Amino acid sequence: MPDRNQAALDFLLTRRSRPAKTLTTPVPDRATLEVLLTAAARTPDHGKLEPWRFIVLEKQALTRLAKMVPARAAALDIPEDKLIKAVAQYRDADLAVVVVDSPVASEKVPQIEQTYSAGAVCLSLLNAALAAGWGANWLSGWASHDPVFCKDGLGLGTHERVAGLIHLGTETSAPPERPRPDLEQKVTWVSQ
Numbered sequence: 001m002p003d004r005n006q007a008a009l010d011f012l013l014t015r016r017s018r019p020a021k022t023l024t025t026p027v028p029d030r031a032t033l034e035v036l037l038t039a040a041a042r043t044p045d046h047g048k049l050e051p052w053r054f055i056v057l058e059k060q061a062l063t064r065l066a067k068m069v070p071a072r073a074a075a076l077d078i079p080e081d082k083l084i085k086a087v088a089q090y091r092d093a094d095l096a097v098v099v100v101d102s103p104v105a106s107e108k109v110p111q112i113e114q115t116y117s118a119g120a121v122c123l124s125l126l127n128a129a130l131a132a133g134w135g136a137n138w139l140s141g142w143a144s145h146d147p148v149f150c151k152d153g154l155g156l157g158t159h160e161r162v163a164g165l166i167h168l169g170t171e172t173s174a175p176p177e178r179p180r181p182d183l184e185q186k187v188t189w190v191s192q
């Protein structure tokens with residue numbers, strides 16, 4: 001049995017995202033971020049297909065993407081409030097990592113399992129950042145699901161999708177705890 005790691009367990013029992021809009025500079029530098037990405041890439045992956053990849057969005061790239069949002073909102077008939085929110089998500093961010101769900105042809109591993117692995121990478125990156133003392137938040141938003149935005153803005157292939165944008169930075173305030181699931185509603189114990 002592995003040794004008990006009480007600090008890790010305490011972290012997992014208390015971890016809490018920091019809303020992206022409350023994050024500021026400084027952000028992790030490349031060497032610091034590489035440690036977090038290394039932790040994130042250490043994720044269960046059936047068949048060792050590595051069916052995901054990272055795109056690191058630095059400030060200028062985020063500004064460029066913010067400028068792309070209004071035209072896509074117009075093309076998709078996105079309501080004004082959602083347009084404003086999406087522009088702000090990119091314009092006000094200093095660093096974000098796109099985790100790309102990038103499935104690999106496999107006779108053995110169903111695509112859904114590869115997508116689950118990409119989701120697990122998102123949580124691992126989020127948790128690594130929080131554990132390292134950074135503020136971090138897993139976001140999506142309508143633009144991240146728009147194939148045109150993904151292709152023209154992020155360079156995704158037609159078979160790829162955004163699993164999540166992990167926003168990273170320095171927290172300005174810690175959010176209050178949010179209600180957590182009632183385990184009695186979520187767990188079925190099967191004894192025989």
Ligand SMILES: Cc1cc2nc3c(=O)[nH]c(=O)nc-3n(C[C@H](O)[C@H](O)[C@H](O)COP(=O)(O)O)c2cc1C
Binds near residue numbers: 164
């Ligand atoms: C796939 C995915 C996409 C999400 N997208 C958004 C989003 O676009 N906007 C938002 O406010 N929260 C979004 N969330 C929720 C937050 O990341 C997070 O669940 C919430 O802030 C509480 O996180 P915590 O349990 O780490 O404290 C998303 C969560 C997931 C798993």
